[in-house]
Amino acid sequence: MADWHRASAHRAASVAVLSMAAMGMVACGHKRQPQPVPPTATAPSVYNPPSYPAPAPRPSTGGIPVTPVPEGGISAEDKEFILSHRPIYSEEGSATWYTAPYKGRKSANGQVFSDEALTAAHRTLPMGSLIVVTNLRTRQTSAMRISDRGPFVPTAILDLTKASAQSIGIWPGSGRVRVDVYETPKPMDVGGRWCVQIGPFLSERKAIKFKAKLLNDYPGSKVIEFAGERSYWVRIRPAADDREQAEEMARRLQPEEGVAYLTRLD
Template sequence: MKKLIGSAAFLGLAFVIGCGHKRQAVYAPPPPTPPTLHEPAPAVTSQAPSSTASATNAAPTEQTADEAFVESHTPIYSETGIASWYGPPYHNRRGANGQIFDQNALSAAHRTLPMGSLIRVTNLQTGQSAVMRITDRGPFVPDRVLDLSVASAKVIGVWRPGTAQVRIDVYAAPRPIDEGGRWCVQIGAFSKEKEAVKLEEHLERKYHTANVIEFTGPTGHWVRIRPLNDDKDRAVEIAKELKPEEGEAYLVRLD
């Protein structure tokens, strides 16, 4: 009985205590916060975050350095288009920026903005927005301009519908947006490796001065054409020259 009374008293005390696209200048953005380990790029292609809000608790309680920078500056570049989102099978795989993609952190993939660019993405239908970094390359789907991590998609209301019309405002970029850089053309994805290898061999003969490689990613097999010196103008020419039967071609910035 004494033990029971003691236990009840202890529990009571615990309860009380428990209730108690023009030429752009190079901008120097604030450094991103260290990423949480989690991201893909050719067998490996996705993103490491600059913000680390979780998908279930994506609204931060304090303003981050990136958000403060955005609030005190004007965009240096803007574009609109369709955004989608991605997570599995890219989660915890190494992404195009060399880091591990965390689908539960705020980040996005873009085909041509410099890696590490600081952006704010706004859902044009709902007005929801979030600040994040470009940490990966994609989306490799026609007529889409941005791929959001799961967390980013939830914050701006894209996760449930799957896609949405968005505005991308770029506030800082580590390199000029419309000139320079290292470029390539990426073709795919192919469901069968032999199809990708066959195209690789064909393109090696067609573009003998370029570096043509075939690689396997999380969603299929890809072929990448890197022109001599990763020249942008030549990459643009190659993307225009490729025929539809050779596959869906995407102009991609590597840096």
């Protein structure tokens, strides 16, 4: 029994040392300048914990399969991976926090949204990406995974759950952060399934009118309009969800209201 207690204490001490080491490593930062599009020169490493099911085959323009994240957002394997690897991409910008407008609302990855999970929303990082977010004012850091899409405001790059925002000291409120990407289940620089989300529109009539214009201007694309929280949005998916076409659309579109956001679906 004494040996068991000593082994338990040794494991607890090891975990504490690893946690302190992770905080120190992330605080040192990654010195690359932020870029709006991930670089093509660095190929992201792929880390797939055994408990994560492989995505099912799907048609190029069909529904997006569920991309699960561990319970609570981060697993013990994720923390170990961060300790033994360096970031593959970094960017800086403003982060905000958000919550679901109703109970049971699903995140974009297909799982039910949770305020208590260490997850975040990003417009273009592959779903399920493992990131470490650093509060640039206080240097507080936390690991989390991308499970949702947003923020759809031009002034922010990341939306955090309540738990994620609290873990880096910006709840309630917002703050400037660095996002270090450690692992992406899919490549950042090639492939992907892309669209453009336009809004917000203050009236459903204007959203439907803009949808009709897009259907006329981009035949062969899939266009929908949908209601947000006290607003309306339009989403256009180019043929085969092609990234280059989506990027060109985002540059060309000039809605009467809102902004056109390039967004990755998978």
